[in-house]
Amino acid sequence: MTVTGAEAASLVSAIRHRRFLTDEIESAFANEIKIEYRGNYWSVLNCAAYYNRFSILRLLLKNEKLINQRDLDTSLHIAAEQDHSGVVELLLKHEANIEYENNDGETPLLSAVKYENEDIVEILIEEGAYVNARDNFDRTSLHIACEEGFLRIVKLLLHAGAAINWRNASGCTPLFCAADLSRVNVVKLLIQRGADVKIPDNSRNTVLHVCVKRRNKVLIELSLQNGADVNGRNVNGIDIFHLAHVDYEMSDFAKFLVRLILCLNINTPKPEHHNSGGFLGFWDACKSELELMETCKIAESNISYKQLFLESDKSKLAVYLSNADIVSELDALVYKKKFPIYEQYFTENIMKGKSRLRLHYEADEVMNYISPLLPIVVRRKIYDYLSDVDFNNLINAKQHKCDKSQIMYVTGADAASLISEIRHRRFISDEIESAFANEIKIEYRRNYWSVLNCAAYYGNVSILRILLKNEKLIKQTDLDTSLCIAAEKDHCTVVEVLLKHEANIESENSIGDTTLLIAVKCGNENIVKILIDEKANVNAEDLCGNTSLHVACEKGFLGIIKLLLHAGAAINLQNVRGRTPLFCAADFNRVHVVKLLLHRGADVKIRDPFGSTVLHICFQRRNKVLTKLLLQNGADVKSCTNYDENDILDLAYFDFTDFSKFLISLILYLNVNTPISERHNSGDFSRFWDACKSELELMETYKIAESNISYRQLCLESNKSKLAAYLSNADVVSELDALLYKEKFPIYKRYFTENIMKGKSILRLHYEADAVMNRISPLLPIVVRRKIYNYLSDDDLKIFNYFEPVQV
Template sequence: EGDEAGVRSALDRGARPEVTVPIDAGESWSLLTVAAFKGHEHLLSLLLQAGLSIEGGGTTDITPLMMAAQYGHAQTVKALLDLRGNPLAMDSRGRTALHFAALKGHQQCVAALLPVTPPTPAHLEAYTPVHLASYRGHVEVLEQLAGAGWPLTARDSDGNTPMHSAAAGGRVTCVQWLVQRGGDTSMQNNAGHTPLDKELVTAVKEGDEAGVRSALDRGARPEVTVPTNAGVSWSLLTVAASKGHEHLLSLLLQAGLSIEGGGTTDRTPLMMAAQNGHAHTVKALLDLRGNPLAMDSDGWTALHFAAWEGHQQCVAALLPVTPPTPAHLEAYTPVHAASYRGHVEVLEQLAGAGWPLTAKNSDGDTPMHCAAAGGRVTCVQWLVQRGGDTSMQNNAGLTPLDQELVTAVREGDEAGVRSALDRGARPEVTVPTNAGVSWSLLTVAASKGHEHLLSLLLQAGLSIEGGGTTDRTPLMMAAQNGHAHTVKALLDLRGNPLAMDSEGWTALHFAAWEGHQQCVAALLPVTPPTPAHLEAHTPVHVASYGGHVEVLEQLAGAGWPLTARDSDGDTPMHFAAAGGRVTCVQWLVQRGGDTSMQNNAGHTPLDQELVTAVEEGDEAGVRSALDRGARPEVTVPTNCWGVMESADCGCQQGPRAPAVSLTAGRVKHRRWRHH
């Protein structure tokens, strides 16, 4: 409230000036930032005397000076500058106080900041205050910035000049002003757009027909494409269709664009209109001869997208021109899509148009499988009422009821699990994974941290040690994913903590690898350092490679040796060095680790650090290792005729093991494979 007497009184009675204030954006501000935001310059000196920083605090990266500039408090800006607030400080997006003042058009704040914010190279390599003033149409601010030497043609990281920004903001007056001062209307940004192209793109996005006509009349190129967040580019017709601007379609087609779109996307304008529920645009595109049978790379037509989203009017418009041909029935049909999303009304439409309700996709899934996988009980019931077969199995051997059970387990839905089991779902089914192995449902539950399902699944007949084709137990999966409560529950249910996978890893290894301290704490009392565990790389090795010093403290406290060697002769210090974990190396040295100990390849930990730095192209790391005594003459053993890549080389051995015979290389390969 700017109550100076109140501030003094509260401070005198012990209020803490360092407290921060949470705001709606999820950040917190210091009290000095709050005062600057409100324009209470009379409080600044008092708060600074109380110990606050002129640069603010809390979790925000916006300084008090930025805040005052953004909200147009010119007197506060001047006061903060007098108190040595830093006008060159930048937030995480590279914006200074001058950027904020220019964005908002606060000319007095701009005037105060210009003498202390010169156009340095650091400020000119990104989005400048000139870009911001141009985008918002503040010609008066542009006059100020130009007068202070700020260039009017600087490019941001996307190659946009201020004229591009003005065009993107629809600021015609700014564009004209920049042209009068030598701006080049033909300059292209990284996407290949001139300012005039940018103006056209903005007009299309906003559905501004007059703006589109004006830009085209002045030479904007209708064939430019627009990059998207998905990494593909769209034609302007696709943009218009996705926005539902059907009034622009004929105009853009007359300008030479294709009804089927363009750019690098394989989705047509009709698909985009259908996906976004623009029924009038769908009808307009069909009237303009858009092809409803066109398919994207996944075999989806516009009808698929409409069915997926549940847009009934779009479905109604597309059904008469999208019959269930054999080509559409050999893959994922619109019926599958609607079933997975639970759109019963769309299913009614599709069934009425002759789309079969029992077609199988390439995985052997029927629409009922999809409905079950999506947890759409109403859809399953609807399909059963229309003759759907609940016993039909997909390629993985799952019935729709099995699929329902799998989905319920994945989501931790205990009621759903009970319901599926009560109706005959088979608990012994396994779930294929992306790694090419299959898991039992108990393993799935453990990996998700659903400890409340464990007893129920065990009562249904599953094994505490899992199943399927994986060699990982449920306990290992819970430990790897950091589910400490699930780890404890599995131990209480007699899960075996000493079980090992094919590479000799126990649940403790997985917990140590990921740095999950609570899981490590639960497993340590039941996983002693027995000889069997000490003949390979131990949990100490994997924690060292991951840089988990706190886990090393736990392991050492439980008696795990810090100098054990694996089959390649590597100690934990070799692992820490290979992982570039300097803190771990230092920790191990402080506890008696020997930096001169060689592995089977003749490498010391320091040599190992050097080898890793060379492999990764880390020049600073190479210099550091050499400066500390690493031997540059060490050699690196390879396999498969010296080829050092770990991908398939085309020889008859098949995909190779990691090429460099360093334990760290194998650990990394092992981790990739399992993930």
């Protein structure tokens, strides 16, 4: 069965906007109803997975008899695509098929890779997903990751054993895919991990063919350096020299290709079938220059021009250029005359060497400060392991006048390097594992973190999982602190992983907040759900005696408050100041929270150590809305404070203001028979009291437009549907529109105006709903329709009226 229109919209809205689970959602789940929404046909479980609604998913999945395997599997795909890691883990716990294929033949792992959802990829790999599964085009996850250039995912897949040389339907390997789309970093990684550059596609094109066709010089050099065949031909007999058009003209690109091939292997034989004069002449010229380089020494040293030309190690280049005679000859640019074809290669290497040498000299100044007795040879050996970024960190340390320990932090296994690796999700390095094993604390922005703390802070699940595999190194305090950090930063998956490794769910931070209190203070609703499901103590208190409910009420987090109350949070517990959650909500004017707490039975009469009730707070704040709510729910106006023994009416009597008038009119509106105290029976206070009472008694005797409805009924009515029924009488509306009530009842005229507006608003919604109902069920009596409308909120009616019914 498929639902559409208003019913579908209502179900989607309930799931999407995190409402508490309704009977309609449970019914739709039980009856396997499909929801047609924006061109998709979803089950309730699919919809909850799409919108990442933990609470709904958990409740639905508790009823195992109703779980449909296909529904579970489809939901897993949806969650993998949408990057909802917590949902994926939950569905896998309920035995969703990790290898289930969608219409495109994609498993959840393939879908996660396709959308670059790295955390999902990690979870699926850990849960045993087959990394070499293929889609309908014979692509594996590695093919897709390489095509898209997702470097970190490529690393994860290779680490998990992905086949590096498998071919897809077109015969392309992952390396071929990466090269075809110029993914330079991916190509470098694949070659480093042993990818075969010689494997051809179905047309016998190799990676080198693709790189030459794309004119990608960086990838051509990489391919040739790693054994690409320069003479390989495709099915049409085309080799790379054909693609470079060497037989027609020796373009700059053609010259680059020949220069590079001979530079890497001077003994490469001349290719057959390419006999144009320009090509052969340039080939011979390149070979002659390279042979000459071998015999020429620089400035009578033992270093040949060939050595300088071919050297790729920056530190060795720096050593060559530390010789003043060599630098002198190179600065004279003699090499440009001797080797005109390869002069660019010399220039680039000289610049690299000088740049590195300059960094060496600047680093020496810092090292003179740290370890002045360290020999220069040892220093140079240290420098060999440093990148240019590491050098800059070391050099900048001196400018900031750091002490020795701080300088050592920015060199080697230092804070900045570790933070950078963890923060930017790089593959875990030896430095990170070493820092974890040795319990190194990282000083960063005035925090002192362990590696585990840092991974939790940045939500880096991959590093976290790898570190936690070594159980012998895990410290309980480190686990607990990391849990607090993850709860604060709203990292759901990190929290779940730490809890699996027995982090203490009741651990406290330095100010006495439990994990749940931290999550509540930060408004992290999903974390709160997870912790409640894991049986966190919802009534745990901070140093001020505040529970999670106190905090949520103070901040106005309505969704979290509902979760806490549903989990059994004590609604009337007092903190060290004697304040209940209702006090906190009222003090910060959280109207919706106060309404919810009163609906759930919060006690309005509880007093703090000074004898004040919530009503005292609302009176001090002159808050009319909350004052009315409290009085409607039994607040005692005669409750006295300890310090002056004055009740609310005493305060209104001594300071007779407009708010005092509002209070009197409200008290008598709620109970016209409320007696006036003897001590208040004088002056303006008593006169206004009597005036209010007279107006209310007069209302009872006046009927509206000779109907059976008295003005008193209209003034006191709180039911919107009844107000709508009153205003469906044309004579009643006519008299009210004449505004006679404003002259007859000047004190309570505002109550009439508000109720008339409410009634007209709901009546208009009823008429609009009737227009829809006339098309759905034209024979349904108006009385029955009104009965149905009574069960709908204003929002439900608006949704119903907005959507046109679909003809089935």
